[in-house]
Amino acid sequence: MILLIPAYEPDDRLIALVTSIRTAAPDVHILIVDDGSGGAYGAVFDGARGLGATVIGHQANRGKGAALKSGFRHAGRTHPGEAIVCADCDGQHDVDDILRVADRVRTARTSMVLGARQFSGRVPVRSRFGNAVTRLLVRLATRLSLQDTQTGLRGYPASMVAWLQTVDGDRFEYELNLLLHATGAGYAVEEVEIATIYLEGNASSHFRPVADSVRIYAPLLRFLLSSLGAFVVDTAALLVLVALTGALLPAVVGARVLSSTVNFLVNRTLVFARGTDKPVRTAAAQYWLLAGVLLAANYGLLLVLTQLGLGLLPAKVLTEAALWVTGYQVQRRFVFAPPRASAVERPVAEPSRALGADVR
Known part of the structure; x- marks a missing residue:
């Protein structure tokens, strides 16, 4: 099992997450993608390396979607046949919830597994409203009735890794595009209930309400x-x-x-x-x-x-x-669906040298 963490300008919560995963599940491979955070954040990534995580990186910020796809490429090349769980770097996901999604995806041969928040308690208005709108649009477009369409905690079986690299989107719209295209590509979508955690009103989020909303709903x-x-x-x-x-x-x-x-x-x-x-x-x-x-x-x-x-x-x-x-x-x-992509039919370009393992 691989835990993939896209990270842009992370703080010590990334170190805390890596430490907790190492303690709870030492057999999990942790892969972090530094999405162009810059030298000021080198100590955080060095700390993650010191705990046994693999760190790859972009020289400049390219967006969450691009970071995830770089991680999928690296994981598919270095750990073929392994399922992947993606989690955010800012402490929004409880370790127990991450492992619950990991346990479910191990048996989900052709299903994307979402860690679904219930949005109870004190939830920022923009998060509650944004999820409600996206949930409605996804249901209209795909007939998928989902509780949480914007969760960053997601599990993917090994059978999906090649397909994940072919879906459009380099920023926050990428994860919505996965939901829009999953059923058409032959994959189901399941949900596992997780805790709703918003630290400091979700102040650590790099989501831009106007620009990223346009990308998501485009x-x-x-x-x-x-x-x-x-x-x-x-x-x-x-x-x-x-x-x-x-x-x-x-x-x-x-x-x-x-x-x-x-x-x-x-x-x-x-x-x-x-x-x-x-x-x-x-x-x-x-x-x-x-x-x-x-x-x-x-x-x-x-x-x-x-x-x-x-x-x-x-x-x-x-x-x-x-x-x-x-x-x-x-x-x-x-x-208007493109031909079904596969690793043979549509090879994905190899990442640049700036994406090699343990590169800063």
Whole structure:
């Protein structure tokens, strides 16, 4: 088992964590990634080395996601076949909880294991609110009902290590991207309840509320904006065509052909950029198959709602809202999903010399 700890400008709590793990589970390999903390923090990392931890590093700060991926590369190369547990360096995770996640991931062959906080007691407002928003968005996007989507305590079986290196994101958005892409890559997500610990109001966190929130929510926001744009085109075209023809079915079909063409082009180039790895003909065929299924569902729901006496415009809004989640999931998992990555098909670049073991 490997304990991977990304660290940026850590204090003595990192030493305390390494000491506690060494005492409670001396067989655990501790791997620390210094994410460009600078020479002023050398004594902390030297102290961790002195306790038997392996320290690798970035010469400049690159973000938590980049640090985790550097750790996954190093662990996969030096300890192949080992499961990995990731924990923060600032004392937010109790050692007993870390070991509980480690015990669970040992038996989870294809499952990501999250240490889920219950958010009881005194929790900073930004943390409580941020987790609530992210939890809702993840559920809409993936249908995963999770208690804690922002936890830094996570366990990954050895089977996931190669895949973990292929997921986009270099900063805090990386861990959300793992949740968004896990089920599409064939991995389950489980939770283990852990204590909720916020030291000094979470003052040690390097999370930037505005910039990092934009990064975290960007994938879902891009899809939402694309969907809203397509909805505007589709609704306007529907109203015009109904007025011109007086018939619902041809109006629905004509409006959907126009709006789905716009939506396909925007989603392929802007929303699911990695989907451009797939040939455009293949993606287009899958997209239009999905569009046909959604069109049938769209027409059926509109017909039922209007026959029940609901106006065309509110019926259209309800119909699109009901089908939005399905459309997002299918496009992300199948239509615009890149080819399944493996260590052979998509080799990950080796880290620079600044990432060698015990480098400062």
